[in-house]
Amino acid sequence: MNEILDVENLNFSWGRNHVLKDASISIGENELVAILGVNGAGKSTLLKCINKILTPSSGKIRISGDDIAQYNLAKLATKVSYVPQSVLTSFSMDVFDVVLLGRRPHITWRISDKDRDMVSETLRYLGLEDFAFRRFDQLSGGERQRVIIAKAIAQDPCLLLMDEPTSDLDLKNQIEVMKRMREIVSDTSKPKSALIAIHDINVAARFADRIVLLHQGEIMAEGTPETVLTEENIAEVFGVTSSIVEKTRYKPLRVIIQDEIVKSEEE
Amino acid sequence: MDSISQKHIENSKSQIIVIFILCIVTFLFAIFAMGWGSSSNLDVLTTMKILFGLESADQLQSDIIWKLRFPRILMAIVGGAALATAGALMQGCLGNPLVSPLTLGVASGAALGAAFAIVLGFSIVSSSELAIVANAFLFSLIVVAIIIQLGNIRSISAESYILVGIAITFIAGAIVSTMQYFATDAQLSQLAHWSFGSLSRPTLENALLVSLVVIALMPSALKWSWDLNALSLGGDDFAKSTGVNPESTRVRILILSALMTSVVIAFTGLIGFLGLAAPHMSRLIVGNDYRKLIPCSCVFGALLMLFADTVGRTLFAPVVIPVGIMLSVIGGPFFMYLLLKGKGAGH
Numbered sequence: 001m002n003e004i005l006d007v008e009n010l011n012f013s014w015g016r017n018h019v020l021k022d023a024s025i026s027i028g029e030n031e032l033v034a035i036l037g038v039n040g041a042g043k044s045t046l047l048k049c050i051n052k053i054l055t056p057s058s059g060k061i062r063i064s065g066d067d068i069a070q071y072n073l074a075k076l077a078t079k080v081s082y083v084p085q086s087v088l089t090s091f092s093m094d095v096f097d098v099v100l101l102g103r104r105p106h107i108t109w110r111i112s113d114k115d116r117d118m119v120s121e122t123l124r125y126l127g128l129e130d131f132a133f134r135r136f137d138q139l140s141g142g143e144r145q146r147v148i149i150a151k152a153i154a155q156d157p158c159l160l161l162m163d164e165p166t167s168d169l170d171l172k173n174q175i176e177v178m179k180r181m182r183e184i185v186s187d188t189s190k191p192k193s194a195l196i197a198i199h200d201i202n203v204a205a206r207f208a209d210r211i212v213l214l215h216q217g218e219i220m221a222e223g224t225p226e227t228v229l230t231e232e233n234i235a236e237v238f239g240v241t242s243s244i245v246e247k248t249r250y251k252p253l254r255v256i257i258q259d260e261i262v263k264s265e266e267e
Numbered sequence: 268m269d270s271i272s273q274k275h276i277e278n279s280k281s282q283i284i285v286i287f288i289l290c291i292v293t294f295l296f297a298i299f300a301m302g303w304g305s306s307s308n309l310d311v312l313t314t315m316k317i318l319f320g321l322e323s324a325d326q327l328q329s330d331i332i333w334k335l336r337f338p339r340i341l342m343a344i345v346g347g348a349a350l351a352t353a354g355a356l357m358q359g360c361l362g363n364p365l366v367s368p369l370t371l372g373v374a375s376g377a378a379l380g381a382a383f384a385i386v387l388g389f390s391i392v393s394s395s396e397l398a399i400v401a402n403a404f405l406f407s408l409i410v411v412a413i414i415i416q417l418g419n420i421r422s423i424s425a426e427s428y429i430l431v432g433i434a435i436t437f438i439a440g441a442i443v444s445t446m447q448y449f450a451t452d453a454q455l456s457q458l459a460h461w462s463f464g465s466l467s468r469p470t471l472e473n474a475l476l477v478s479l480v481v482i483a484l485m486p487s488a489l490k491w492s493w494d495l496n497a498l499s500l501g502g503d504d505f506a507k508s509t510g511v512n513p514e515s516t517r518v519r520i521l522i523l524s525a526l527m528t529s530v531v532i533a534f535t536g537l538i539g540f541l542g543l544a545a546p547h548m549s550r551l552i553v554g555n556d557y558r559k560l561i562p563c564s565c566v567f568g569a570l571l572m573l574f575a576d577t578v579g580r581t582l583f584a585p586v587v588i589p590v591g592i593m594l595s596v597i598g599g600p601f602f603m604y605l606l607l608k609g610k611g612a613g614h
Contacts, residue, residue: 073512090502
């Protein structure tokens with residue numbers, strides 16, 4: 001299997017605070033990988049390093065075999081798109097024009113009919129056609145998040161990086177968006193993959209091919225949902241007790257969170 | 268073609284038509300303004316005939332139009348276009364609707380240069396006519412150099428640029444105030460008059476020079492409109508995700524807008540309100556897409572400056588009220604009205 005992303009011994013620090021410690025992961029073609037971890041585990045930092053928003057202190061990141069150090073941002077944006085946790089706007093635009101910004105790495109100045117049609121198709125694909133000519137700042141948080149996801153899809157990259165893309169979405173839209181992501185990644189006619197930082201363990205278990213468990217900046221476990229989502233791992237990383245309902249032919253693996261683990265003072 | 272794409276094209280076309288109409292209105296108003304003044308009033312048709320050499324005019328009429336009014340009107344159009352464009356660029360690249368071309372301290376630098384020439388008699392050129400202009404331009408270039416140096420500091424934020432601009436404004440202001448304290452009445456008067464911002468000063472050569480510089484700089488502003496869209500919409504991280512380097516883009520755009528501002532205010536004196544208000548008024552017409560906002564700000568700024576100057580020189584003729592004052596008097600209430608009306612309409 002060809003590797004879309006290869007991260008090797010990545011380190012990142014904010015001063016003396018080591019956020020990422022020798023993190024190494026790889027993602028093959030048509031794979032959806034979820035990153036799980038508590039707040040501050042380093043999920044967003046990892047995604048930002050891959051997208052060159054942050055510069056790691058050491059380590060290598062390769063996209064389709066090429067070291068991203070040799071890419072400028074414009075070149076990288078043709079291969080990687082990124083959905084941030086939130087977008088604070090200074091000057092708003094129509095939704096169509098926001099999604100059109102996803103085509104910016106592919107065009108010089110003039111917009112072609114193909115670019116416009118790609119935007120239109122993406123808006124329809126995510127059920128946003130009725131919002132096309134509404135102002136971005138007049139949308140709800142969830143609607144804005146879907147627009148930014150549409151922008152990332154319209155960018156037509158080989159790797160989609162998403163930082164908690166469903167955090168502002170209602171239950172229906174969470175499932176809808178993840179289904180769409182699954183569809184995009186599963187389309188073997190195009191070598192696309194996704195790396196998604198997410199808080200909902202069950203959404204990750206249902207849609208991800210693999211899960212990366214990030215704990216205090218280190219990759220604690222990596223593999224299929226069945227191998228990674230164990231009661232011990234969940235207790236270690238999230239500090240909660242849980243029970244696992246095994247995957248069946250009809251239902252994905254489910255994690256039922258029970259209670260927080262209270263550590264005694266002696267410990 | 269997809270129906271959504273079709274509608275996007277139609278929306279863009281209607282916005283381009285509005286900009287085109289603004290161009291025609293500006294052109295017609297310029298012709299009207301050229302014929303209208305305290306010394307003689309000509310109708311639009313006669314003025315056009317004289318301008319295009321279709322009708323022979325007497326020497327006085329020809330001199331009034333070509334030597335008095337043409338440089339002034341050309342300067343109003345070019346200066347208005349440059350200051351409004353510079354304002355739109357600055358607001359976009361700093362992601363802040365409150366900034367204007369003067370925020371970075373370019374104007375304060377220019378004022379300091381003018382004060383050096385007027386009060387201390389210090390100038391980089393020997394010609395007394397050009398002393399103030401040359402000093403104002405040189406000192407505003409020093410501010411541009413500070414901007415470039417700031418850009419070399421890695422990952423300097425948009426807010427830092429604004430704060431440094433405010434600091435430069437205070438420092439330059441303090442030095443100018445000190446010079447004013449020791450200045451004679453005549454020097455004070457000259458300095459105050461310079462700071463009003465007037466289109467009486469530039470000659471035809473000055474206006475043509477400014478036009479050439481502004482025309483040369485304008486394509487870069489348009490070229491970077493995509494980058495400005497990404498920066499102004501979602502800030503640095505969002506811009507990076509669309510392939511735009513926010514730090515280098517910001518420095519390039521700040522230098523461009525500072526140069527546009529410097530070259531105009533060196534000849535006209537301080538004109539502050541236009542660079543803040545004209546981009547916002549244009550946003551109400553074409554929205555925040557910089558591919559249309561830059562041309563619209565450019566034309567609207569020209570029209571606004573031309574209108575304010577024409578009213579200023581004809582309302583209480585033969586007394587001419589400086590355009591900087593007129594812009595605030597006319598533009599201020601109009602700006603507030605448009606903003607409040609826009610708010611009601613959901614902008």
